[in-house]
Amino acid sequence: MKKKKLLALVLTFTLAMSMAACGDNNAPGNSTSSDGTSAEGSSSDTAGGSVESTENGGDTTQSAGDTYTFYDYAPALATNWNPHTWEMNADDAILSTYLSSGFVDISILDTEEMLYQWTYEMATSVEDVTGEHQEDLTKYGVTLQEGKTAEDTTEGYVFEIKLNPDAKWEDGTPINADSYIYSMKQLLDPDMKNYRANLYYSGESAVAGGEAYYFQGSTVWMDNSTSGNYTIADLVLGDDGVYTTPDGATVTILVNAESSYLGGDTLATYVTNYGEEYFNVADFEKLAELADAEGRAPLTEESLALLVSVISTQAAWGETADDAPSYLAYSKEFPEVNYDDVVGCYKVDDYTIRYVNQFYIDKNYFLVSCVSTWLVSEDLYEAGKDTSGSLVTTNYGTSAETTKSYGPYRLESMQQDKQMVFVQNENWYGYEKDENGNLVSYTNFEVDGEKKQQYITDKVIINVMDNATAKQAFLKGELSNWSPDADDLVAYSTSDKLYKADETYTMSFFFNCGLDNLKTMDASKGNTNSVVLSNVNFREALSLAIDRNEYVSATAGYKPVYSLLNSLYYYDVYNDPSSMYRSSDEAMQAICNLYDVSYGEGTPYATLKDAYDSINGYNLTQAKELMAQACQELVSEGLYTEGDPISIRIAWAAGALESSDTQQCELMNKYINAAAEGSGFGPITLEPIGNLNNRYADVSNGEYAIGYGAWGGAAFYPFRTFRVYCDPDYVQIHEAGCWDPATETLTMDVKGEPVTMTWKEWSNALTGSGVYSNSDFDLKLSVTAQMEEEYLKKYYRIPLCATTVSTLLSWQCEYYTDEYNIMYGFGGFRLLQYDYTDAEWAEYVSSQNGALNYE
Template identity: 35%
Template sequence: MKKILCLMLALVMVFAMVALASCGKDPENTSSAAETSETSETESKLIGSGTAEDPYRFKGDYTYTDSVTTLATNWNNLTYETNDDAYPADYVRCGLYTFVFNDAGLYPVEGRDPFDSYKIIPEMAAAEPVDVTKEVRAADNNKYGIPEDVDSGYAYKIALNQNACFQDGKAIKAEDYVKSMDILLNPDYRNYRATDYYSGSLSIAGAEARANSGHNKYAENGLMETPLTLADLTLNDDGVYCDAQGREIYVAISANVADWLGGDSLKYYVENYGDKYFNLEHWEELAAKENADGYAPLTEETYAWHVSVIATEAWGEDETNAPGYWFVCTGKYDEVEFEDVVGCYASGEYEITIVLSKSLKGFYLLYSLTGNWLVDTTLYEANLTPSGETYVSTYCTSVETTNSYGPYKLTSYQTDKQMVFEKNEKWWGWTDGKHVYVDPEDGKYYQMYQTTKVTCDVVAEASARKELFLKGDMITYGLQAEDYEAYGKSEYLYATPSETIFFLILNGCKSAIETREAAEDFDQTTTDLQSMTLLSFRKAMAVTYDKEDFASTVSPARKGGYGIIGENYIYNPDTCARYRDSEQGMQALCDFYSVDTSKYASLKEAVDSITGYDPDAAKKLYQQAYEEALAAGYITDNDGDGKSDQTVLITYAVSSDSEFMTKTMNYLNENVDKADAGTGFEGKIKFQKSAELNTTWSTKLKAGEVDTCLAGWSGSALDPFSLTDLYVSPAYQYDAKWFNADATMLTLTIDGKEITMDIHRWSDALNGAVRTDDAGVDHNFGDGQTSVENRLAILAGIEGKILETYDYLPVLQDASKFLLSKKVFYVVEEYNPICGRGGMTYMRYNYDDAEWAEFCKNADNLKY
């Protein structure tokens, strides 16, 4: 025993000496020494003189180690569907045009400091697009149907970069673009990305006709100018109902119905809710009649079946609602050939012409062309295989099937494990002299893309990502809520703002709530749902929560959100001006939160004073809501204690449960308990989690089957105006079942004239449609049709009206925070809404791979 004790003592002493020795090292000095030697070493690693003609380039290997939770499996730009699959795009593809920071060298912007703005420069193109609308219209009998009354914005000639080539050295010519577009729009391939070139702002003439060539064409009855009723229809020889023009009518079975079902299909509802809401006696027969497009021809028989399915008390419809499900078959899309209709053709060996069906010019045209539809057509077709009546392509699913035309090429790919990119030596940008920038610190020219290799591993667990980061094996680590205590003040912490505002959507669907309360298992003596539909209750809820506190408690990367349009939407891409900073945007918030702006030196100060949290007002409003609920009979007070006998139970739609959900629920409950203390609802308002609803959460929320959820919309960061549609169009609205945008009037003074329209019309007019006001005057307030100031005023007016519904209670402004490895640094620290921090293009390294490996051997170096 003595021997053992002695041995242990000796061991302890040895360990203690080792520990003391290591403590004796001075990490500061080590670091300084490293920095000194680093400076000289860095210089020795540069090639060139740092001038525009001979920019600095970098010697050595610089590997960017990245991670994702799901690895891309299909990065084919004609078919990819998910954001995960979009990951390799920036490495292996280039757009016709690209964004770069403004700098003091090749890309200055007048009046702006370097790296404070941006420029759009030709990349796969050789120059800016040239408007040839008049020439194209005059040629070929105006076969692309360019309107006669416009002379610009519909057709452009784009000279192509003659140095552009694929990684295998094959030159990229105009024919490659045309053939790629032909493949994209081939009606037999049904490519997922085809719609991107006719349903968005970049709408290629004839693209829709070609992509749908030979397919049936349907128009939704509810969206027609004069919707049809049964009285308008007659039976044709086949026993199918037709309209006055002889066009057959169909009932949508699995096809989506935008107007009546908010974008869902009847089949979806029937399969999800079954006989709880529908009469299924004839459902199977009806469903069996649907065609390949998801529609059943409307005959006397199918009409009767359809009506029997929907005309139930629970579903709340009768025979008069049946036309809401109808579609008019307006014929088949003509069978057309690509070259006959599609506005994309080669006008030279290195020049393409694109013709648009909707006008697009200036910034938005170039922005739309920062993507690319170009594929290696030979490789693409070699990897096509028939599947049923269509084809699938394995193009861009492996190293062998990827032919890069970006700065990097794929060199290794292991499914669900890792992908590796290395420099594409054939990329023209290494030598064209245009991919350089002037460093804002030393004023020297540097080559873009210092990174020589990118490895991207699948790391599903945040803990593993953190460990890898702290060992130096990962360049960034996205902070989790539990990391903020340790790293919240790190100098290596960066915040990335996001567009989305998360709001609490509060159920106001009285019919759905009544149905739920009428259920057998609902105990009305202890529980109430109807009180939450009272405006006073909703107003109280809106001022119950301190948004900043909520954010720091449940999601520290985010902050409080106050409007329905987030902080980062830019209304003027030229100046990067944000809507939220505009006078109109700020005034909208001050009006909604009743801020007396006269008390503040500026609107900005007034806005900064908004917390959205007012416990005193909340108490008064809860008491008012209690009294109103009592009077309406929603709740009782049988024991006369001045408190509700029922608990207002608010069911939170949980898509999948998580720690975030638990924290959110706890916060909501704890703080509502504080706010309702001393009122008739004291301790009688409770949030409860729903079962896990997965993807059905939004449908259930829209149907009023659950009561609340933190949700949000995000749109194009450069177009806040298009967001209004999400709040006024039933296809998108969360509150379509209880809020009618068509009946919500808004009067605004535009150019000195008072105009009154419902907010749906305002929204449409704001987004480029012609809408008639109540005085019978037509208006179009789309981009370029009126001043930006007018558009901002309309946007602010609509935002104010939506906030006043109290259907959406803004809570969080989305953002994320991450730690950046000491291996790298950003040329510009400040986040630019358009260029971010420059991404891989401007990423710079403090250490090359060999130095970094050495640096990481000392664990003290890796403290953040």
């Protein structure tokens, strides 16, 4: 069963895996991109300074009394950085950047080749020892792969973590295996129900037995879409007319109770919001009458029939009776258990622990889960406990007094709603004192062939201020970074200190080009002659008429794109850091085919890469030819009268339109009318519409013929990308008004043989249990590239630009590299360097009369 996303879908792909914890040591500032990567940057040019240049890793020469302070800002301060309970990104940023270190981290190996490396921090090694400890698979009840037994399972479950013997708390107390086992017991404590425990009792990197320990002594409703995956045929109809699981557990329908299948929403919410267009509302009302106070209805033949009617009567919802089990939950009783008997996180010796994973996991993905830990300080954690309520709580990690760091910095002071101050943690294992008494640290790994100085910053001060105030402070030299908004970014788009972190999101036009839908929109939705969009030549002409290099100038930070997937997608990143999908021969050939660009003898391009690099998506001559052809076809079909005006409303933005939106649409009107000139089409007007609750659903539902938005994410597994375009059971297809990918077929070449499947089947063929899921990368690249080419040729979606997150750093500091890499950013706070000491910076700012220029 697949999880149906919200109609108000957040624009991210489902990630290739869920990390057990999120830690980002690449983020000194407050800017975070929409996929969780840090928004940071670097520049090789500075305003000068009297200290030694630090470009590309030169050491900062620090004399006695020299200090380096990073001044940051935030609209609101973090409030809870307890690793067991944090909720907001701001909380996690404090924890992961300053107060903790992961078992491992990712850093730069080679900037020129843009290669990354795993580095050890709180661990000295992490090894897969499944083959040597197969008894743990049975003892802790892991979930074996289908067809496997414990005896023939030799990898992917048991990991031995050798701990850093030099690790200490900020007060000098050693951190050893007992520290981690105590912390895991507290994290999973059933009397505390910690918010972040779900990262360790469920998901790909869940600890074996974590669920049993966390839920012990209780009866829990398990969501069938994520736990049992029972079909109706699996269930047993009892003498009382109520269905149970084969084990006798009660089964209910999630009527007005949270559903993982619905992204945490309820079926009642969906029915209320989307009504009769999607659901049988009358039968839902009957079903709701059967639900108890918790919003669950016992599963009987009557309630099952009502559920099936609710979800399958209206074709727009796209479900059948086979989807009914996704709305079910079943009860599960968890007996009282002992931690040591059931939880697969245990001490081997004072500086070794073993972590038994509940599910099979590749070592690289396990390492991803190790970029943070679950560690807490026992004395403060216990001192902060409150047992007066129904659950035990602790105030650990909510103030300077309740915080103990084991990271490179410690929290020196905090003024609520005003300021946080961090200073170097002298008991962090990476520091030593130089001859001047300064704390100095060098990487325990080589970067570009040598060990580099790290964590040069002495102090971090975060002040509360809004972005407008931050701008003024930054320009006065009072802040080390600032993230300009879209309007401000125009002025700083060419600044030497602007750092752009690319994102995976590709902004595109997407269409509802079904002829009947367009006729309805012309009649009642404010469009005029939008039926022209039913013609593929018209849509292709629009794509070729767009000068993307000019278009992105309307929104600083955007980059032109000509394909669905940009250069941030990797297909084997952990084993081959150069395995960029976009640079593969298959992917480059697909886009060359799309734009009809050849290479070789008799062409301007000697190689495939030369041909690919020449593409800019703009060909006004061809666009004009296609427009004329489209007009002839539409007139001959009786769909359009030559010379008549065309007006099409575009579902543009969730919020109010900004000046950049208006500029972008003005350019679009210029492009499309230039292509239409002399074609027989009358004047064309594209009108952007803002303040839309869900422009994606509005397009597929026929409210608008064109939408403007993006998909992104899943950067390390591009082979699942096409599910968002072709699998209506996976997400609400934005282009659903154009076609039915569940029935339309596509024939592609697979190792020299033609293979025909539906688009939906192809989109799932490379993932999960798909027919080609275990194939080699050559086959997967070939299939993905062919799908990308064939899909783009439909022009149901026109890629326009990729998004970036932009941040300015002050002239005082710079990042290690100015080339962004999705694995290590620009080198992060670890390798942040300075061109001025604090005293020199104050002198420089004074010399500029407190008015700095970054344009």
